[in-house]
Amino acid sequence: MQNFYYDIPTKVAFGKGEIQKLPEFVKEFGTKVLIVYGGGSIKRTGLYDTVVNLFDENGISHVELSGVEPNPRVTTVKKGVDLCKEHDVQVILPIGGGSTIDCAKVIAAAYYYDGEPWDLVCDFSQAKETLPLISVLTLAATGSEMDLFAVISNEETKDKIGIGSSLVYPKYSILDPEYTYSVPRYQTAAGTADIMAHIFEVYFCGITGTFMQDRIMEALLKTCVHYGPIACEEPENYDARANLMWTSSWAINGMISCGKSAAWPIHAMEHQLSAYYDVTHGHGLAILIPVWMKHILNDETVDIFVNYGINVFGIDQTLDKMEIAQQAITKTKGVFDAMGLTDTLRSIGIENQDNFEVMAEKALGDGLDDYIVPLTKEDIISIYKECF
C-alpha cells in the first residue's frame, strides 16, 4: 500500500426532502447565489421552484446561469464568471449532474483568476482561491458532487481537459435520490457505466497491498451491477436510485484510490471521443471498457480479473484463471447490454475512423505509457478500431 493523505471535506445531506437544509448551508457563506443548471429539466420536475421558494423565504437572492452543456464548455464558464462579478455572488449552486457541477467548479476558481478561464484550465495549479460551492445532485454518475475533479471542453480547439484541485470540493452536497427518478433510462445506464469506469480505473491500476480498498471497490461494483439494470427498468425504485447515488460519490471521492495510483486510461481514451464527437461520456466508456479489458488481460493482470470475476459476479473459482477472466469481461459487457447501451462507436454516430490517430495521440498525453499494461498510440488506435 502506498502512503497517502486522506482529506474529503464535502458534507452530504442524503435522502428525501433534504433540500430543506439548503438555506442553512448557503447562509454559512452568504446570501447571494449563482444558480447553475443545464437544459431546464429542473424546471419540469419542480426542483427549480422549490429552491427559488426556499431562497425567497430565507432572504437569499440569486442570479442564474442556465444551458450548461453535457460536455460543459469554457465559454459557459466565462459567462458564469461574468455573472458572479456583476452581481457580487458569494455562493455557487450547481443543480444537476456532473457537467453542471464541473462547470460550477471552474467558475468558482476562475472568479479569482486574472486571465482567460481556459488558461487556468490548462494549468489549474494557478488556482489559489475559489468561491464556495454547494451542489444539488440530480444524476448519479460523475461523482463531481463529492470530488475534486472537473472536466471542461474547448469547442474551438477540440480539447477536453480534466482538472483536479482540493480547492473545488463542494462544501455541501444535497443528494436526494428522488431527484433522479426523472432521469431517462439512457442517462441512467450511461451514468452507471461512468461510476463503474471510475472504479475500474483504480481497481485495475496494478498497485498491490490494498486488500481492503480492493474489496470496497468490489462492493461498489456489485452495487452498480445489481442496481443499474433495476434503475433502468424501475426509475422510481428508491433503493436502486439511493444506492447508485451514494455509490457514484464513493467511486471517485478519493477513498478507493487511497494507497493506489492510477493512470486512468479508459477516461483518457473516452475524453477524446467526447471532444471529437460530443458523445455521451458514459456510453463511450461502456463501449471502450470490454475492449480495453481484453487488451490489458495478460498473465500479469489475470489475478485482478480473477478477483473481479469471483467477488463481483460470483464466477466459479475452480475454473481456469483465464476462463474466469474472460467470463468476467463477458459479464461486464452483459451489464451494459442489460441497460440498453449499444456496443459500437458506429451505433453512437461516429461514421468513420478519420480522427482515431490524432485522438490516440492526444489520449497518450495522459501518461498511458506508464500504465500496468503500457498503451502505445497503436494500441489505442487498435482499441478505437475494435470499438468501431
Added chain:
Amino acid sequence: MQNFYYDIPTKVAFGKGEIQKLPEFVKEFGTKVLIVYGGGSIKRTGLYDTVVNLFDENGISHVELSGVEPNPRVTTVKKGVDLCKEHDVQVILPIGGGSTIDCAKVIAAAYYYDGEPWDLVCDFSQAKETLPLISVLTLAATGSEMDLFAVISNEETKDKIGIGSSLVYPKYSILDPEYTYSVPRYQTAAGTADIMAHIFEVYFCGITGTFMQDRIMEALLKTCVHYGPIACEEPENYDARANLMWTSSWAINGMISCGKSAAWPIHAMEHQLSAYYDVTHGHGLAILIPVWMKHILNDETVDIFVNYGINVFGIDQTLDKMEIAQQAITKTKGVFDAMGLTDTLRSIGIENQDNFEVMAEKALGDGLDDYIVPLTKEDIISIYKECF
C-alpha cells in the same frame, strides 16, 4: 435507506514516515502541546523520542500525561485538564490506541467545561467547545482516530460510559502501520475482534435498503478475517498491519452506518464486562459475539446471516439458509480461535456469575429492548451465562 448527514472531518496522513508531518499539523493550531500516552511502550519503540525531537526542532513545547489506563478513567481525564490549564495547552496529542485517544477527547472537551469531568461525561451534550486534537495511532482497534466516540470509566461507581460528539473528531490522525509492529499478538487479536464487532453492530441492525453499505461492511470484515490471523503470526507484515489499521478507522468513522441506525448490543454487554472486571475490551467482544449471534438468529434475521456467510466466508450458497447461518457463526468463532482468543469468561478471570444480573440491567439501559431481536434482561443474563 434512511436519510443521513455525512460529515467526517478528520484528515489522515497514512503510511511509513508520515510522522514527519506532525509539526506542520500541530502548528495549524498552536505551539503548546499536551502529549497523552499509556504505559510507556512508545518510549521503548522510539516513537516518543521521534515526536519530542520533531517538536524541539520546530519550536513546539510540550507537557505530558502518561499512564492512561486500558479502560481510561475519569480521574486521568481530570489530571489532563489540570495540565492543560496550568500550561496553556493549545493542542492535545494522544499517541497510542483507542484508550489514549478517548481519554484525550474527553480532556479536550472537559477543558472548556465548568464542573467535574464526570458530570460532562454523563451528559455530553453540555460540551460546547474543545481543544484541537491530533492523534498518532499505535494500535488498530477502536477507530477512535477517525470517529466521534470516546468511552470513559469511573472506577468508583463501576460505570463505563460511551459519549459521542462531532466536536471530538481528531483534526488530523497520523497512521503509520509500522507503529503497530510491536503490538503483541494478544492485543492484535483483541483489536481485530473490536474492529469486527463495530461492523457487526451495524451489519446486523436490521435496516434494509442499504445494499452498498452492506457490501462495504463485508469488504471490511473480509479484511479482518484475512489479515487478523496473519498479523498475529507475522507482526511485521506491512500489508497486514496497513489493511487492519485503515479498516479500523472505516469500521466506525460513520461511513458504514450512513442510512442505518444501530442499537450496539454487543458493546452494551461488553462495556459491563469491562466495567466490572477490567477485561480486555476486544477479548470480551470475541467471547460474546458467537453466543450473541446464535441468540439473534431466527427466521427474520437469517437472510443477513446468509449474506454474511456467502459474501465474507464464501460458504456454498446452495445450502439451506439456516445451515449457512450456522456455518457463518462457526467460522466467525474460528477466526477468533485462530487468533488465540479463548472463548469463555472464566478463561479471562471472571470467577463467578454474581454480577450478571446487575450488569444485564445496566446493559439494558442502552435501549436494547428496541433491537431487531429485542433483548430482555433475562436474554442478556442467559448470554452472559452461556459465555461463562
